[in-house]
Protein backbone atom coordinates (compact mmCIF):
# COMPACT_ATOMS: atom_id res chain seq x y z
CA UNK A 473 0.00 0.00 0.00
CA UNK A 474 1.41 3.41 -0.87
CA UNK A 475 1.31 6.08 1.78
CA UNK A 476 -1.07 8.98 1.12
CA UNK A 477 0.95 12.12 0.38
CA UNK A 478 1.16 14.41 3.35
CA UNK A 479 -0.73 17.65 2.72
CA UNK A 480 2.38 19.81 3.05
CA UNK A 481 3.73 18.15 -0.11
CA UNK A 482 0.68 19.42 -1.97
CA UNK A 483 1.82 22.98 -1.30
CA UNK A 484 3.54 23.48 -4.65
CA UNK A 485 3.68 27.18 -5.59
CA UNK A 486 5.25 26.29 -8.97
CA UNK A 487 2.51 23.98 -10.14
CA UNK A 488 -0.06 25.48 -12.55
CA UNK A 489 -2.86 23.59 -10.76
CA UNK A 490 -1.91 25.10 -7.42
CA UNK A 491 -1.63 28.60 -8.91
CA UNK A 492 -5.06 28.21 -10.55
CA UNK A 493 -6.75 27.14 -7.30
CA UNK A 494 -4.66 27.02 -4.13
CA UNK A 495 -7.70 27.12 -1.84
CA UNK A 496 -8.43 23.38 -1.30
CA UNK A 497 -4.77 22.79 -0.32
CA UNK A 498 -4.83 25.84 1.97
CA UNK A 499 -8.03 24.56 3.65
CA UNK A 500 -6.33 21.27 4.49
CA UNK A 501 -3.12 22.97 5.58
CA UNK A 502 -5.00 25.27 7.96
CA UNK A 503 -6.73 22.23 9.47
CA UNK A 504 -3.83 19.76 9.52
CA UNK A 505 -0.48 21.57 9.25
CA UNK A 506 -0.96 25.29 9.90
CA UNK A 507 2.81 25.79 10.36
CA UNK A 508 5.38 23.70 8.48
CA UNK A 509 8.83 23.86 6.94
CA UNK A 510 8.89 23.72 3.13
CA UNK A 511 12.26 22.58 1.91
CA UNK A 512 12.11 23.59 -1.79
CA UNK A 513 11.68 27.26 -0.82
CA UNK A 514 13.52 27.00 2.53
CA UNK A 515 10.55 28.77 4.14
CA UNK A 516 8.18 28.17 7.03
CA UNK A 517 4.67 28.28 5.65
CA UNK A 518 1.97 29.91 7.81
CA UNK A 519 -1.68 29.57 6.77
CA UNK A 520 -4.04 30.63 9.60
CA UNK A 521 -5.44 34.16 9.85
CA UNK A 522 -4.60 34.57 13.56
CA UNK A 523 -0.95 33.59 12.95
CA UNK A 524 -0.47 35.71 9.81
CA UNK A 525 -2.08 38.66 11.60
CA UNK A 526 0.13 38.24 14.69
CA UNK A 527 3.38 37.78 12.74
CA UNK A 528 2.75 40.85 10.57
CA UNK A 529 2.61 42.95 13.74
CA UNK A 530 5.51 41.19 15.48
CA UNK A 531 8.68 43.29 15.56
CA UNK A 532 10.79 40.13 15.94
CA UNK A 533 10.27 39.69 12.20
CA UNK A 534 11.21 42.01 9.36
CA UNK A 535 11.12 42.42 5.59
CA UNK A 536 14.90 42.78 5.86
CA UNK A 537 17.53 41.73 8.40
CA UNK A 538 20.28 44.04 7.24
CA UNK A 539 19.51 46.57 10.00
CA UNK A 540 20.52 43.96 12.60
CA UNK A 541 23.02 41.64 10.87
CA UNK A 542 25.14 41.12 7.77
CA UNK A 543 24.26 38.34 5.32
CA UNK A 544 27.07 36.22 6.77
CA UNK A 545 26.02 36.81 10.40
CA UNK A 546 22.52 35.75 9.39
CA UNK A 547 23.81 32.50 7.87
CA UNK A 548 23.06 33.63 4.33
CA UNK A 549 25.27 33.85 1.24
CA UNK A 550 26.63 37.33 0.48
CA UNK A 551 24.74 38.94 -2.39
CA UNK A 552 26.44 38.50 -5.76
CA UNK A 553 28.05 41.73 -6.96
CA UNK A 554 25.99 41.81 -10.17
CA UNK A 555 22.77 42.18 -8.15
CA UNK A 556 24.00 45.33 -6.37
CA UNK A 557 22.20 47.86 -8.66
CA UNK A 558 18.95 45.99 -8.11
CA UNK A 559 19.21 45.84 -4.33
CA UNK A 560 20.50 49.41 -4.02
CA UNK A 561 17.39 50.61 -5.83
CA UNK A 562 14.95 48.41 -3.91
CA UNK A 563 16.44 49.29 -0.50
CA UNK A 564 16.19 52.99 -1.27
CA UNK A 565 12.39 52.62 -0.99
CA UNK A 566 10.43 51.97 2.21
CA UNK A 567 9.11 48.48 1.43
CA UNK A 568 12.33 46.56 1.93
CA UNK A 569 13.75 48.40 4.93
CA UNK A 570 12.88 48.33 8.62
CA UNK A 571 12.90 51.00 11.35
CA UNK A 572 14.42 53.46 11.88
CA UNK A 573 14.95 53.92 8.11
CA UNK A 574 11.43 52.72 7.31
CA UNK A 575 9.84 55.12 9.80
CA UNK A 576 11.77 58.03 8.33
CA UNK A 577 11.00 57.21 4.67
CA UNK A 578 7.33 56.45 5.30
CA UNK A 579 6.88 59.70 7.22
CA UNK A 580 8.48 61.77 4.45
CA UNK A 581 6.57 60.06 1.62
CA UNK A 582 3.27 60.25 3.53
CA UNK A 583 3.62 64.04 3.68
CA UNK A 584 3.40 64.18 -0.13
CA UNK A 585 1.14 61.16 -0.72
CA UNK A 586 -1.83 62.28 1.34
CA UNK A 587 -5.39 60.93 1.59
CA UNK A 588 -6.66 64.33 0.41
CA UNK A 589 -4.46 64.28 -2.67
CA UNK A 590 -5.61 60.72 -3.47
CA UNK A 591 -9.32 61.51 -3.00
CA UNK A 592 -8.84 64.54 -5.27
CA UNK A 593 -7.89 62.13 -8.08
CA UNK A 594 -11.31 60.43 -8.09
CA UNK A 595 -12.84 62.51 -10.92
CA UNK A 596 -9.79 61.91 -13.12
CA UNK A 597 -9.91 58.16 -12.34
CA UNK A 598 -13.65 58.01 -13.10
CA UNK A 599 -13.14 59.81 -16.43
CA UNK A 600 -10.31 57.47 -17.38
CA UNK A 601 -12.29 54.34 -16.39
CA UNK A 602 -15.24 55.52 -18.50
CA UNK A 603 -12.97 56.24 -21.46
CA UNK A 604 -11.34 52.78 -21.31
CA UNK A 605 -14.60 50.87 -20.75
CA UNK A 606 -16.34 53.00 -23.41
CA UNK A 607 -13.69 52.01 -25.96
CA UNK A 608 -14.05 48.33 -25.03
CA UNK A 609 -17.83 48.53 -25.35
CA UNK A 610 -17.66 50.40 -28.67
CA UNK A 611 -15.85 47.50 -30.30
CA UNK A 612 -18.08 44.87 -28.74
CA UNK A 613 -15.52 43.50 -26.27
CA UNK A 614 -11.88 42.46 -26.01
CA UNK A 615 -9.36 41.64 -23.29
CA UNK A 616 -10.42 43.19 -20.00
CA UNK A 617 -6.88 42.89 -18.60
CA UNK A 618 -4.88 44.64 -21.32
CA UNK A 619 -7.62 47.13 -22.24
CA UNK A 620 -8.94 48.21 -18.82
CA UNK A 621 -7.31 46.52 -15.81
CA UNK A 622 -3.76 47.43 -16.85
CA UNK A 623 -3.96 50.89 -18.46
CA UNK A 624 -6.09 52.32 -15.64
CA UNK A 625 -3.66 52.00 -12.68
CA UNK A 626 -0.57 52.51 -14.88
CA UNK A 627 -1.96 55.78 -16.22
CA UNK A 628 -3.15 56.92 -12.79
CA UNK A 629 0.17 56.37 -11.01
CA UNK A 630 2.19 57.77 -13.93
CA UNK A 631 -0.05 60.83 -14.12
CA UNK A 632 0.11 61.29 -10.37
CA UNK A 633 3.90 61.12 -10.28
CA UNK A 634 4.29 63.27 -13.38
CA UNK A 635 5.79 60.78 -15.87
CA UNK A 636 5.21 62.29 -19.34
CA UNK A 637 2.58 60.44 -21.43
CA UNK A 638 5.14 59.75 -24.18
CA UNK A 639 7.29 57.68 -21.76
CA UNK A 640 4.54 55.62 -20.11
CA UNK A 641 4.95 52.60 -22.35
CA UNK A 642 8.36 52.08 -20.69
CA UNK A 643 6.93 51.59 -17.20
CA UNK A 644 5.11 48.30 -17.47
CA UNK A 645 8.04 46.25 -18.91
CA UNK A 646 10.50 47.71 -16.36
CA UNK A 647 8.10 46.98 -13.55
CA UNK A 648 7.36 43.42 -14.72
CA UNK A 649 11.11 42.68 -15.03
CA UNK A 650 11.82 44.05 -11.54
CA UNK A 651 8.89 42.14 -10.02
CA UNK A 652 10.26 38.89 -11.48
CA UNK A 653 12.71 38.97 -8.55
CA UNK A 654 9.85 38.66 -6.09
CA UNK A 655 8.83 35.23 -7.39
CA UNK A 656 10.12 32.22 -5.43
CA UNK A 657 13.71 31.22 -6.31
CA UNK A 658 14.10 33.50 -9.40
CA UNK A 659 16.18 32.01 -12.25
CA UNK A 660 19.59 33.52 -13.17
CA UNK A 661 17.98 34.93 -16.33
CA UNK A 662 15.18 36.57 -14.32
CA UNK A 663 17.85 38.08 -12.05
CA UNK A 664 19.83 39.50 -14.98
CA UNK A 665 16.69 40.96 -16.54
CA UNK A 666 15.72 42.55 -13.21
CA UNK A 667 19.15 44.17 -12.81
CA UNK A 668 19.01 45.64 -16.32
CA UNK A 669 15.51 47.01 -15.67
CA UNK A 670 16.62 48.46 -12.32
CA UNK A 671 19.53 50.30 -13.97
CA UNK A 672 17.43 51.68 -16.83
CA UNK A 673 14.47 52.60 -14.62
CA UNK A 674 16.60 54.41 -12.05
CA UNK A 675 18.60 56.29 -14.72
CA UNK A 676 15.34 57.42 -16.27
CA UNK A 677 13.82 58.56 -12.97
CA UNK A 678 17.02 60.23 -11.81
CA UNK A 679 16.85 62.43 -14.90
CA UNK A 680 13.20 63.24 -14.26
CA UNK A 681 13.78 63.92 -10.54
CA UNK A 682 16.61 66.35 -11.33
CA UNK A 683 14.39 68.21 -13.81
CA UNK A 684 11.61 68.50 -11.22
CA UNK A 685 13.93 69.58 -8.43
CA UNK A 686 15.14 72.38 -10.70
CA UNK A 687 11.69 73.28 -12.07
CA UNK A 688 8.93 71.89 -9.84
CA UNK A 689 5.48 71.17 -11.27
CA UNK A 690 2.18 70.16 -9.72
CA UNK A 691 3.03 66.45 -9.47
CA UNK A 692 4.15 63.90 -6.89
CA UNK A 693 7.79 63.73 -8.05
CA UNK A 694 8.11 67.49 -7.47
CA UNK A 695 6.30 67.19 -4.12
CA UNK A 696 8.57 64.33 -3.02
CA UNK A 697 11.63 66.29 -4.12
CA UNK A 698 10.55 69.23 -1.99
CA UNK A 699 9.19 67.47 1.08
CA UNK A 700 10.98 68.42 4.27
CA UNK A 701 10.27 67.02 7.73
CA UNK A 702 12.01 68.69 10.66
CA UNK A 703 14.96 69.53 8.45
CA UNK A 704 15.09 66.01 7.01
CA UNK A 705 14.50 65.25 3.32
CA UNK A 706 14.75 62.43 0.80
CA UNK A 707 18.17 61.94 -0.79
CA UNK A 708 18.24 61.60 -4.57
CA UNK A 709 18.62 57.80 -4.30
CA UNK A 710 15.66 57.63 -1.91
CA UNK A 711 13.57 59.79 -4.23
CA UNK A 712 14.36 57.49 -7.17
CA UNK A 713 13.74 54.34 -5.05
CA UNK A 714 10.41 55.75 -3.85
CA UNK A 715 9.25 56.59 -7.37
CA UNK A 716 10.12 53.07 -8.59
CA UNK A 717 8.30 51.55 -5.61
CA UNK A 718 5.20 53.71 -6.17
CA UNK A 719 5.16 53.01 -9.90
CA UNK A 720 5.50 49.23 -9.40
CA UNK A 721 3.42 48.71 -6.25
CA UNK A 722 1.01 51.26 -7.68
CA UNK A 723 -0.21 49.01 -10.45
CA UNK A 724 1.00 45.36 -10.31
CA UNK A 725 -1.47 44.19 -7.66
CA UNK A 726 -4.33 46.38 -8.93
CA UNK A 727 -4.16 44.81 -12.40
CA UNK A 728 -4.40 41.32 -10.90
CA UNK A 729 -7.07 42.40 -8.42
CA UNK A 730 -9.30 43.61 -11.27
CA UNK A 731 -8.84 40.47 -13.37
CA UNK A 732 -9.23 38.04 -10.45
CA UNK A 733 -12.34 39.92 -9.30
CA UNK A 734 -14.15 39.71 -12.64
CA UNK A 735 -13.21 36.06 -13.10
CA UNK A 736 -14.71 35.41 -9.64
CA UNK A 737 -17.87 37.33 -10.62
CA UNK A 738 -18.27 35.34 -13.84
CA UNK A 739 -18.00 32.11 -11.84
CA UNK A 740 -20.65 33.37 -9.40
CA UNK A 741 -23.43 34.63 -11.71
CA UNK A 742 -25.92 35.05 -8.85
CA UNK A 743 -23.58 37.53 -7.12
CA UNK A 744 -22.86 39.31 -10.41
CA UNK A 745 -26.60 39.77 -10.97
CA UNK A 746 -26.96 41.04 -7.40
CA UNK A 747 -24.28 43.67 -8.08
CA UNK A 748 -25.80 44.63 -11.45
CA UNK A 749 -29.14 45.16 -9.75
CA UNK A 750 -27.68 47.27 -6.93
CA UNK A 751 -24.58 49.36 -7.67
CA UNK A 752 -24.53 50.64 -4.09
CA UNK A 753 -22.93 47.28 -3.26
CA UNK A 754 -19.71 48.29 -5.06
CA UNK A 755 -17.71 49.27 -1.93
CA UNK A 756 -18.42 46.02 -0.05
CA UNK A 757 -18.05 44.04 -3.30
CA UNK A 758 -14.53 45.47 -3.73
CA UNK A 759 -13.59 44.32 -0.21
CA UNK A 760 -15.12 40.87 -0.69
CA UNK A 761 -13.44 40.33 -4.06
CA UNK A 762 -10.08 41.39 -2.58
CA UNK A 763 -10.65 38.76 0.13
CA UNK A 764 -12.08 36.02 -2.06
CA UNK A 765 -9.24 35.84 -4.59
CA UNK A 766 -6.31 37.68 -3.02
CA UNK A 767 -4.19 39.25 -5.79
CA UNK A 768 -0.92 39.20 -3.81
CA UNK A 769 -1.39 35.89 -1.98
CA UNK A 770 1.88 35.64 -0.08
CA UNK A 771 4.41 37.91 1.64
CA UNK A 772 7.65 36.93 3.32
CA UNK A 773 9.39 37.92 6.53
CA UNK A 774 12.79 37.21 8.04
CA UNK A 775 12.87 35.90 11.60
CA UNK A 776 15.13 38.27 13.57
CA UNK A 777 14.83 36.46 16.94
CA UNK A 778 13.78 32.89 17.76
CA UNK A 779 9.98 32.59 17.74
CA UNK A 780 7.38 29.90 18.35
CA UNK A 781 4.16 29.58 16.34
CA UNK A 782 1.55 27.06 17.54
CA UNK A 783 4.25 25.21 19.45
CA UNK A 784 6.59 25.06 16.44
CA UNK A 785 10.00 26.64 17.08
CA UNK A 786 11.23 28.82 14.20
CA UNK A 787 14.85 29.93 14.63
CA UNK A 788 16.48 33.31 14.01
CA UNK A 789 17.69 33.45 10.42
CA UNK A 790 14.71 31.53 9.02
CA UNK A 791 12.21 32.94 6.54
CA UNK A 792 8.43 32.68 6.89
CA UNK A 793 5.94 32.70 4.01
CA UNK A 794 2.74 34.34 5.25
CA UNK A 795 -0.15 33.03 3.18
CA UNK A 796 -2.55 35.98 2.91
CA UNK A 797 -4.85 34.12 0.50
CA UNK A 798 -5.22 31.30 3.01
CA UNK A 799 -5.75 33.66 5.94
CA UNK A 800 -8.51 35.34 3.92
CA UNK A 801 -10.39 32.03 3.69
CA UNK A 802 -9.99 31.04 7.35
CA UNK A 803 -13.34 29.78 8.70
CA UNK A 804 -12.35 30.94 12.21
CA UNK A 805 -12.72 34.52 10.94
CA UNK A 806 -14.98 34.35 7.87
CA UNK A 807 -18.21 32.31 8.11
CA UNK A 808 -18.63 30.13 5.01
CA UNK A 809 -15.28 31.39 3.67
CA UNK A 810 -15.48 29.79 0.20
CA UNK A 811 -18.73 31.59 -0.56
CA UNK A 812 -18.53 34.88 -2.44
CA UNK A 813 -20.86 37.24 -0.58
CA UNK A 814 -20.66 40.78 -1.96
CA UNK A 815 -22.44 42.15 1.10
CA UNK A 816 -20.13 40.44 3.62
CA UNK A 817 -19.68 42.47 6.81
CA UNK A 818 -17.52 42.57 8.78
CA UNK A 819 -14.74 41.68 6.38
CA UNK A 820 -11.36 41.83 8.16
CA UNK A 821 -9.34 40.58 5.16
CA UNK A 822 -5.62 41.23 5.22
CA UNK A 823 -5.12 41.79 1.49
CA UNK A 824 -3.42 45.15 2.16
CA UNK A 825 -1.26 43.75 4.97
CA UNK A 826 -1.03 44.90 8.58
CA UNK A 827 1.51 46.57 10.83
CA UNK A 828 4.19 49.04 9.78
CA UNK A 829 4.27 48.02 6.09
CA UNK A 830 0.48 48.28 5.67
CA UNK A 831 -0.17 49.25 2.05
CA UNK A 832 0.39 52.97 1.61
CA UNK A 833 -1.69 52.90 -1.57
CA UNK A 834 -4.77 51.10 -0.18
CA UNK A 835 -7.04 54.20 -0.46
CA UNK A 836 -5.91 54.72 -4.07
CA UNK A 837 -6.36 51.03 -4.95
CA UNK A 838 -9.88 51.10 -3.49
CA UNK A 839 -10.83 54.14 -5.57
CA UNK A 840 -9.40 52.59 -8.75
CA UNK A 841 -11.27 49.32 -8.22
CA UNK A 842 -14.54 51.02 -7.30
CA UNK A 843 -14.34 53.34 -10.31
CA UNK A 844 -13.45 50.61 -12.82
CA UNK A 845 -16.23 48.37 -11.42
CA UNK A 846 -18.68 51.28 -11.59
CA UNK A 847 -17.77 52.07 -15.21
CA UNK A 848 -18.06 48.40 -16.21
CA UNK A 849 -21.45 48.06 -14.52
CA UNK A 850 -22.80 51.24 -16.14
CA UNK A 851 -21.28 51.02 -19.62
CA UNK A 852 -21.02 47.24 -20.10
CA UNK A 853 -24.10 46.00 -18.21
CA UNK A 854 -24.32 42.71 -20.07
CA UNK A 855 -20.60 41.94 -20.30
CA UNK A 856 -19.98 38.19 -20.50
CA UNK A 857 -17.03 35.88 -20.59
CA UNK A 858 -15.91 34.47 -23.95
CA UNK A 859 -13.44 31.80 -22.84
CA UNK A 860 -11.98 30.40 -19.64
CA UNK A 861 -8.88 32.45 -18.77
CA UNK A 862 -5.36 31.10 -18.12
CA UNK A 863 -3.23 32.06 -15.13
CA UNK A 864 0.23 33.59 -15.41
CA UNK A 865 2.84 31.17 -14.09
CA UNK A 866 3.85 33.06 -10.90
CA UNK A 867 2.24 32.51 -7.51
CA UNK A 868 3.59 35.56 -5.66
CA UNK A 869 1.99 38.02 -8.07
CA UNK A 870 -0.95 35.86 -9.00
CA UNK A 871 -3.06 37.00 -11.92
CA UNK A 872 -4.65 36.12 -15.23
CA UNK A 873 -2.90 36.38 -18.59
CA UNK A 874 -6.04 37.75 -20.24
CA UNK A 875 -9.79 37.90 -19.69
CA UNK A 876 -11.67 37.91 -22.99
CA UNK A 877 -15.16 39.36 -22.79
CA UNK A 878 -18.04 40.30 -25.06
CA UNK A 879 -19.86 43.52 -24.26
Ligand code: HEM
Pocket residue numbers: 535566567568578629717718721722723725726729767768771772822823824825826828829830831832833834836837
Ligand atom coordinates in the same frame (compact mmCIF):
# COMPACT_ATOMS: atom_id res chain seq x y z
C1 HEM B 1 -5.20 45.92 -4.97
C2 HEM B 1 -4.09 46.57 -4.97
C3 HEM B 1 -3.00 46.47 -3.93
C4 HEM B 1 -2.72 45.46 -3.06
C5 HEM B 1 -3.43 44.11 -2.91
C6 HEM B 1 -1.58 45.89 -2.27
C7 HEM B 1 -1.01 45.14 -1.24
C8 HEM B 1 0.04 45.56 -0.45
C9 HEM B 1 0.55 44.84 0.68
C10 HEM B 1 0.03 43.50 1.18
C11 HEM B 1 1.58 45.55 1.21
C12 HEM B 1 2.43 45.17 2.43
C13 HEM B 1 3.48 44.15 2.10
C14 HEM B 1 4.10 43.51 3.32
O1 HEM B 1 3.62 43.71 4.44
O2 HEM B 1 5.09 42.79 3.15
C15 HEM B 1 1.73 46.74 0.40
C16 HEM B 1 2.68 47.72 0.62
C17 HEM B 1 2.79 48.85 -0.16
N1 HEM B 1 1.94 49.23 -1.18
FE1 HEM B 1 0.31 48.24 -1.86
N2 HEM B 1 -1.19 47.12 -2.68
C18 HEM B 1 -2.04 47.53 -3.69
C19 HEM B 1 -2.00 48.74 -4.35
C20 HEM B 1 -1.09 49.74 -4.12
C21 HEM B 1 -1.10 51.02 -4.77
C22 HEM B 1 -2.15 51.50 -5.78
C23 HEM B 1 -0.01 51.70 -4.30
C24 HEM B 1 0.48 53.09 -4.61
C25 HEM B 1 0.55 53.92 -5.19
C26 HEM B 1 0.68 50.85 -3.35
C27 HEM B 1 1.82 51.19 -2.67
C28 HEM B 1 2.38 50.44 -1.66
C29 HEM B 1 3.57 50.85 -0.92
C30 HEM B 1 4.38 52.12 -1.14
C31 HEM B 1 3.82 49.85 0.02
C32 HEM B 1 4.96 49.80 1.04
C33 HEM B 1 4.49 50.29 2.39
C34 HEM B 1 5.56 50.16 3.48
O3 HEM B 1 6.51 49.38 3.32
O4 HEM B 1 5.44 50.86 4.49
N3 HEM B 1 -0.01 49.67 -3.26
N4 HEM B 1 0.77 46.73 -0.60
